[in-house]
Amino acid sequence: MHLHLVTIHAMPSAQAVPLAAASIKAALDARSPESSPHRVTMAEFYSGTPLEQICAAIMATGAELVGFPVYVWNRLEVCALAQLLRQQAPTLLISAGGPEVTAAPASILNAAPFNFVVVGEGEVTMAAVLDQLTAGRSVADVAGVATLRDGTLLLTTRPPIADLGTLPSPYLTGLLDDHIANGVVWPLSRGCPFGCTFCFDGMGDRKVRRYPLERLEAELEYVVQRGAAQIFVLDSTFNYDVPRAKQLLRLVKRKARTVHCHFEVRHELLDAEQAQLFAELTCSLQIGLQSADPAVAKNVGRKLDRADFARKVMLLNSAGATFGFDLIYGLPGDTLERFREGLNFALALYPNHLDIFPLSVLPGTVVDAEADETGLQRLLTPPYTLLASPTFPLADMATARLLGAACDIFYSRGKAVAWFNGVVAAVKLTPVTLLQAFAEWLQAKSGREFEEAEFSDEAIWQLQRDFLTALFGQRKKQRLLPLALDCVDYHYHYAAAVMAVAPKRPTPRETAKLDLLTQPLSLAPSARLARFTHEIADLLEWGEPDLPAMCGVLQSVGSHTVIYPAAGEVRTESFDEPYYRLLERLDGATPAGQLAADCGLTPAEANEFLHFAIAEGMILQKAFETRSN
Numbered sequence: 001m002h003l004h005l006v007t008i009h010a011m012p013s014a015q016a017v018p019l020a021a022a023s024i025k026a027a028l029d030a031r032s033p034e035s036s037p038h039r040v041t042m043a044e045f046y047s048g049t050p051l052e053q054i055c056a057a058i059m060a061t062g063a064e065l066v067g068f069p070v071y072v073w074n075r076l077e078v079c080a081l082a083q084l085l086r087q088q089a090p091t092l093l094i095s096a097g098g099p100e101v102t103a104a105p106a107s108i109l110n111a112a113p114f115n116f117v118v119v120g121e122g123e124v125t126m127a128a129v130l131d132q133l134t135a136g137r138s139v140a141d142v143a144g145v146a147t148l149r150d151g152t153l154l155l156t157t158r159p160p161i162a163d164l165g166t167l168p169s170p171y172l173t174g175l176l177d178d179h180i181a182n183g184v185v186w187p188l189s190r191g192c193p194f195g196c197t198f199c200f201d202g203m204g205d206r207k208v209r210r211y212p213l214e215r216l217e218a219e220l221e222y223v224v225q226r227g228a229a230q231i232f233v234l235d236s237t238f239n240y241d242v243p244r245a246k247q248l249l250r251l252v253k254r255k256a257r258t259v260h261c262h263f264e265v266r267h268e269l270l271d272a273e274q275a276q277l278f279a280e281l282t283c284s285l286q287i288g289l290q291s292a293d294p295a296v297a298k299n300v301g302r303k304l305d306r307a308d309f310a311r312k313v314m315l316l317n318s319a320g321a322t323f324g325f326d327l328i329y330g331l332p333g334d335t336l337e338r339f340r341e342g343l344n345f346a347l348a349l350y351p352n353h354l355d356i357f358p359l360s361v362l363p364g365t366v367v368d369a370e371a372d373e374t375g376l377q378r379l380l381t382p383p384y385t386l387l388a389s390p391t392f393p394l395a396d397m398a399t400a401r402l403l404g405a406a407c408d409i410f411y412s413r414g415k416a417v418a419w420f421n422g423v424v425a426a427v428k429l430t431p432v433t434l435l436q437a438f439a440e441w442l443q444a445k446s447g448r449e450f451e452e453a454e455f456s457d458e459a460i461w462q463l464q465r466d467f468l469t470a471l472f473g474q475r476k477k478q479r480l481l482p483l484a485l486d487c488v489d490y491h492y493h494y495a496a497a498v499m500a501v502a503p504k505r506p507t508p509r510e511t512a513k514l515d516l517l518t519q520p521l522s523l524a525p526s527a528r529l530a531r532f533t534h535e536i537a538d539l540l541e542w543g544e545p546d547l548p549a550m551c552g553v554l555q556s557v558g559s560h561t562v563i564y565p566a567a568g569e570v571r572t573e574s575f576d577e578p579y580y581r582l583l584e585r586l587d588g589a590t591p592a593g594q595l596a597a598d599c600g601l602t603p604a605e606a607n608e609f610l611h612f613a614i615a616e617g618m619i620l621q622k623a624f625e626t627r628s629n
Contacts, residue, residue, distance in 0.1 A: 002039045003028070004063035006054070007082075009046050010073040014183025016234055018044050020069040020098060020122070022170035027123035028130070030168045038130050042175070046291040049076060065133065067126070069098040070108065072360070072382045079112035085412035086113040093133070097190050098123045100382075103200050103364025104318035106153040116140070120189075121161055143543045149352035164190065165212040171219045181227045187234040188216060189250065194237065194266075196290075197301045197366035198331065198359060201236050209238060216248070220255045230260040238263040239274060249277040257327075258568070259284055264506040268303075270312040272319075284352065287313070289325040292342030293336060300367065306345065313349045324351045324412075327402040330386040331361035332367065332374055336396035340432045343407070347431035348421065353412035356404035358397065359386040403432070408452040410467075412461050415495040422545035423468065423622045426484065427475045438467050461492040480547040482533040483557065487545050490536060493528040493563045494570055500526035502565040505617045515601060516610040517593030519621055521586045527564035527618045529583060535559045536574060566617050573616075578610050586619060 005021035025040045041061060047056050058066055066085065066283060068078045084093050097118035101108050116139050125144035132139045140147045144158030161167065170176055171184075189210040192201035223231070228409050236347045238579050239245040252261060261283040265274075278285060289309070291297050297304040316323050325346050331337040352455070361368050361378040371378060377387040388394040411420055424434050442463065444451055455463070465485055472481040503524050506514070532539070536559045542550055560580030562573050575583075585595045596606030611617045 001037075001063070001065060002041070002063045003065045003067060003126070003130065003133050004058060004061050005040065005042045005067045005069070006047075006058060007042070007044045007069055008074040008077055009044060010071075011046060011172070013555065014230055015185055016044075016046070016196045017176060017179045017183065017185040018042060018069075019176070019185050019187070019234075021067075022173075022175040024067075024122045024126050026168040026173045026175055026204065028127060028168045029173070031118070036101075036136070040220070047077060050085055051077065051081050054081055055088060059088060063092075063244060065093040065095065065130075067095045068099065070096045070100040071098055071386070072100065072362070075100045075108070075382050079108070080333050082112040082114055085539065091577075095129075097267050099200060100363070101146075103362065105155060106148070106365060108129050109146065109148045109153070112611075116145050118144055119146050119155060120144050120158055123167055124161060125158055134351065140354050147505050156617070160191070160207070160209060161375070162209070163210040164209050165215065169215055171222055172215075173186070174437070177226060180223050184231045185221075185234055186219065186231050187211065188238070189235050189240075192281055193237050193240060193536065195298075195301045198328070198362070199236075200362055200364050209519055210244070213251075217251060217255070220251065224256045224259060228256070228259055229254070230262070232262045233264070236264055237266050237269075239265045239269045240617075241617050242269055242271070242274070245269075246274060246277060249274070252283075253277070253280055260284070263284065264288070267312045268310050272315050274571060275315040278316065278321040278382045278533065281540045283322065285316065285321060285323040286355070287323060287325050289342075289346060290328045291331055291338070291346040292327075293334070293338045296331050296334045296338060300331050302393070307314070310349060313351075317350055322352045323351075324353040324355060324527055327354060327356045327404075328359050329356070329404070330389060330392045332370075333391055334359075334387070334389075335391050336400055340403070343403070343435075344430050347411070350417055350421070352417050353406055355412075356407055360384045361386055374454055402439045402443070402449065403435055405450060405452055406442065406454050407433045409442070409450075409455060409460055410435060410438050410464060413452060413455070413457065414464050414488075416488075417465070418491050419484070421548060423484055423486070425592070426480050426547040427471060427477055429475075434471075437471060441467050441470065457492075461488070464488050464492075480551055483539070483545065483554070484496075485548050486532045486534055486536070488541055489530055489532065490563070493530050494572075497526065497528055497563045497570045500565055502526050503620055505566075505615060505619075508615070511615050512612055514614065514621065516614065517596070517607055518591050520589050521610065521614070521619050521621055522588035523583055523586050524564065524617055527562055527583075530561045530563060531578065531580075532559045536561050537573060562618055564616070564618050571617075573618070575609075582606065582609070583613070588622070 005024060007018040007021050009016035021042045021386050025042055028038060028040045070078050078096060085092055085094055093115050095116055095118065096108060096114050096447050101117045102119050105117050107118060125142060128142045129145060132142055139145050140154055143156045146153060146155040189208050191208040193206050193208055195206060259282065261281060263283060264286045267287050287423060292306065294304045327342065327346060361376055361384050375390045388397055392501050409553050410416060424431050442473050464627060465488060466486055472478055472484065504528060533556050534554045535557050538554055559574045562583065564571055582596050582599045582601060586592065592610055593603060593606060614621060
């Protein structure tokens with residue numbers, strides 16, 4: 001029996017990893033050939049690929065059974081693809097599994113000509129399915145398999161796998177080697193203990209089963225050795241077991257300190273030690289605030305003590321950890337005013353970013369089961385978005401959507417966390433009223449409703465400058481504008497330097513031998529040149545900007561600055577204008593000494609400066625530029 005597992009990813013990204021398919025293949029491959037004479041193959045595609053192309057590729061494998069992991073983003077395409085496969089190969093066995101199937105198996109069986117679907121975990125179920133098919137028997141009675149008979153759902157549930165240590169690792173078996181350098185999706189456990197009524201993760205017995213620490217350590221070593229640059233921890237509550245979470249953080253610190261890791265955590269479980277451990281890693285945290293209104297939180301099975309939330313988040317701020325919040329608008333009982341007030345609360349806590357989205361009424365959740373009774377109008381097909389509710393009418397949903405897009409652009413994509421609240425205070429607005437003003441300004445400027453995806457980082461930076469120039473004029477705060485723009489400019493360049501790849505630098509011995517004045521040099525792509533109205537070092541000493549106080553102290557002396565990555569950090573250096581102009585003019589073609597003379601520098605001054613700049617990785621010589629590529 002040849003099983004072909006086909007994954008359709010939402011888009012190319014570091015998280016586009018066929019983890020479910022690889023986990024099933026690893027489990028099936030681990031069976032002895034005598035008990036399992038089966039062949040399992042995998043294929044990957046992206047949403048938007050012509051279905052005829054995918055269909056032809058599947059048919060070319062000669063598979064007898066095709067299986068699809070089904071998610072919100074690919075359900076419609078998978079169902080259409082199943083229809084196409086059935087037309088072209090009437091005897092082909094077609095199956096599906098994954099979150100969409102587990103949440104509502106009858107719905108997906110009615111939507112497409114699947115022979116059967118797998119509900120819940122697939123490793124053990126698919127082994128039983130292959131055994132039944134090889135023996136020529138029906139799979140309808142296999143635990144974990146759902147079928148339809150005369151419109152009636154037939155399903156015998158399979159209990160969760162008790163010991164996850166019995167399952168082989170899809171990473172250690174090498175099945176995901178091609179994905180590791182781009183991104184690792186790393187499950188540490190299965191299950192969720194919480195019962196948020198809008199989420200499917202906590203449905204079932206709400207038990208959490210953990211992979212053995214020995215396996216996790218081996219996986220971490222394996223992916224680091226193969227060049228993993230970022231790891232997305234899959235657990236929806238990484239810190240549910242606090243002692244284990246701390247143990248894992250220390251493991252990551254030992255084995256993968258420079259690999260960027262992403263964790264989802266619950267604020268209630270945070271403590272000062274965790275905050276410090278997170279701050280010592282290259283990582284970011286996502287905290288599911290969802291709603292900052294305690295009554296709305298209670299409506300969906302959550303508890304929120306706003307004072308406790310703020311205290312726990314301040315532990316992260318004090319330690320220097322990077323974190324963001326999730327916010328959902330349109331939850332049962334939510335209103336536009338409650339959402340706006342919650343956004344003010346969230347932004348006052350200095351999150352690095354906010355992910356804001358409307359409620360999705362997901363199949364299989366309590367919110368979905370009660371949707372008709374509570375008057376939720378929603379899309380009945382993916383992405384199941386709420387359209388309106390008795391407390392959040394259609395017009396208010398549109399306003400919230402626009403406000404969320406403005407926050408995405410101006411705050412999150414605009415890297416505004418360090419200066420946003422200072423600017424809000426200077427113009428005497430609230431965070432929401434400033435974002436609302438930006439949304440209205442941008443909509444008037446573009447003449448249409450806007451989306452975050454249409455703007456580049458550089459375009460967003462220019463939008464911030466243009467909007468603040470207009471806003472400070474309207475609020476009669478023009479004297480504070482140069483300081484505000486200095487803050488915006490610095491953090492734009494700083495964020496770009498953080499993401500840049502520093503060049504390979506020559507050794508001190510190599511640097512000493514270089515005759516740089518006769519060489520054509522160029523500015524390193526990772527280095528950013530920036531002019532500021534004020535001395536940037538003085539401005540940065542303030543931390544969070546207090547623009548009125550700074551305006552009374554800092555002088556408009558100007559500074560010429562290079563912002564660049566080096567030795568795992570971002571450095572900021574200010575130079576006298578002739579040196580800055582030399583860096584501006586390095587063109588990779590003209591000898592540096594000639595350019596230095598044009599800038600009024602003596603050969604000795606230029607030689608000393610250029611040796612410092614090349615040792616720091618600010619500039620490149622052709623030979624080292626070639627070696628770096």
